[in-house]
Amino acid sequence: MKRLQIAVIGYNQDKSNEITNKIAYEVGTEIAKANAVLICGGLGGVMENACKGAKEQGGLTVGIIPQEEAQFANKFCDVVIATGIGYARDFMVASSADGIIAVGGGVGTLIELCVGYMLKKILVTIPSSGGTAENYGGRYLDDRKRVFIRTSDNARSAVKVISDYFESNQQS
Numbered sequence: 001m002k003r004l005q006i007a008v009i010g011y012n013q014d015k016s017n018e019i020t021n022k023i024a025y026e027v028g029t030e031i032a033k034a035n036a037v038l039i040c041g042g043l044g045g046v047m048e049n050a051c052k053g054a055k056e057q058g059g060l061t062v063g064i065i066p067q068e069e070a071q072f073a074n075k076f077c078d079v080v081i082a083t084g085i086g087y088a089r090d091f092m093v094a095s096s097a098d099g100i101i102a103v104g105g106g107v108g109t110l111i112e113l114c115v116g117y118m119l120k121k122i123l124v125t126i127p128s129s130g131g132t133a134e135n136y137g138g139r140y141l142d143d144r145k146r147v148f149i150r151t152s153d154n155a156r157s158a159v160k161v162i163s164d165y166f167e168s169n170q171q172s
Contacts, residue, residue: 004036004166005062006159007097009112011104011131013044020104020129024049026155027101027126032059034163039097041065041089042073042080046103051076064092091115099124099162105132113149117141122165123149124158 008027011020028050031038038054040047042063051061055076063077068084083089090108094100094115099122102109109132116123125137137151152158 002170004034004163005039005096005098006031006034006036006162007039007093007100007112007116008046008050009040009093009100009102009105009109010046010050010129010133011106012041012046012108013048015106015131016045016049016104020046020131021049023126023129023155024103025053027103027158028053028055028059028061029057030155030159032057034159035059036159036163037062039064039093041093041108042077044074046105048074048076050103062096064089064096087111094121095119097121098166101126101158101162102129102133102137104129104134107132109133110136114141117147117149120147122162123147124152124161125149126154126158127151128153 024046032054042065062079063073064081070080073080090111094112100116102125125133127134
């Protein structure tokens with residue numbers, strides 16, 4: 001059976017704060033506990049804190065970074081994919097995941113959420129983290145209603161929603 005891959009998207013270090021860092025850390029922890037692979041943009045803020053949480057639980061982390069040099073990735077990335085394609089890497093992050101969890105976030109997070117929406121990935125936001133997660137959770141992105149963006153109160157329930165969805169689709 002394929003191992004579940006969950007993307008964590010959200011604020012970079014310039015906008016991340018104590019609340020989003022804590023939530024991201026908890027999301028990473030829960031992803032590792034679920035024996036899933038954490039995928040992210042590999043830089044700071046939400047991405048770094050999610051990776052740290054996963055690493056401290058023995059999880060596997062993948063950072064897909066916009067730069068050409070791997071040293072730009074945060075120190076908690078096990079696997080670094082240095083794309084050299086700038087913001088276009090947002091498409092790779094969203095495409096590589098089975099499900100996506102948004103913690104806060106701005107326009108880059110919205111791009112990843114939109115890609116996930118177009119690909120009909122399971123999308124979960126934690127609205128208490130603010131930003132894109134708050135603004136787009138609990139609705140569809142457009143009138144095509146491709147995927148309803150679910151919301152969760154905490155990291156554990158966000159990961160469980162994706163894990164349950166993944167398991168039910170693996171059996172069918």
